[in-house]
Amino acid sequence: MLVRNFIFWLSTKKGVTDAIARRGMRYGFARRFIAGETLQEALAASAELGRAGRRVSLNHLGENVRTAGEAERARESYIEMTRQLNAQGLDGNVSIKLTQLGLDLDRDLCQRLTIEIAAAAASLGRTIEMDMEGTAYTDLTLDIFEATRRRFDNVGLAIQAYLYRIEKDIERLAPLAPKLRLVKGAYREPPHLAYQKKSDVDASYRRLLGRLLDGRFFPAIATHDPAMLDHARELLRQRGLAPDRYEFQMIYGVRRDLQQQLREQGHPLRIYVPFGTEWCPYFMRRLAERPANCWFVLRSLAAESLRGRG
Helix, strand or coil, X not given: XXXXXXXXXXXXXXXXXXXXXXXXXXXXXXXXXXXXXXXXHHHHHHHHHHHCCCEEEEEECCCCCCCHHHHHHHHHHHHHHHHHHHHCCCCEEEEECXXXXXXXXXXXXXXXXXXXXXXXXXXXXXXXXXXXXXXXXXXXXXXXXXXXXXXXXXXXXXXXXXXXXXXXXXXXXXXXXXXXXXXXXXXXXXXXXXXXXXXXXXXXXXXXXXXXXXXXXXXXXXXXXXXXXXXXXXHHHHHCCCHHHCEEEEECCCCHHHHHHHHHCCCCEEEEEEECCCCHHHHHHHXXXXXXXXXXXXXXXXXXXXXXXX
16 A cells, blocks of 8 residues: 555656656556557557457547647547547457546536547447546546437446445446446545455455346456456356356456466457557556556666666
């Protein structure tokens, strides 16, 4: 917990994030978790994943736009991502962030842009998935998701197991029979809103997974935790769910050994593929989730420093 909090604190220091952003792609350590800074790089990574039998979900990194024009451009970017996936015949969708579509500026603008993205994806037979951000946006995100889902059935939503409220939110969404991506949660939330201990988050994840596998939803099981994966596979075995009734999801570059294991066992697997120039906040959250990731970065920086002196 101390390491996680320290990394979150560092992520608020512009000098630190600027230094990481300058070195991350140049030295290569960011490419462990980021597919690249351009759509073409992300598509190339997606094609490679596709050849290995994996689906993808493209995520153009960026949050909290400041103008309506930026939000409109983000909408165009998401639609172009969908078109390119379709043109290249890749098994993939796009993940969208509502703060990138102007949620801080104008709820109606954000709702309109979200519906336009869903409509464009539906016209190509594609799906989209809506990311869940910090708790300041949870209610608005649920409202916009519900409004979009009532018009289009190609929209899924991420839900966060560390929030106390999430069981009620699942029941609220059940009439829509949606795809729900169950994650543990990667934002720093206060004790009155979210579980702080890993054991409590894990227990919540197990409870919620049981609900998502009760036939009312299409569950996307998003975790890299070996114990949680074992639990999920056992539940799937007990309930006899066919592979077209669920999927596992993992993040680009994280636990590639477990990714391979799931595919060898015949489970459907989708990889969350982030890209873009605004990658540092996402990257810092990946570091905070698992201290071993920090050592990977430090080793990479040390190796580059030594090579530079040689």
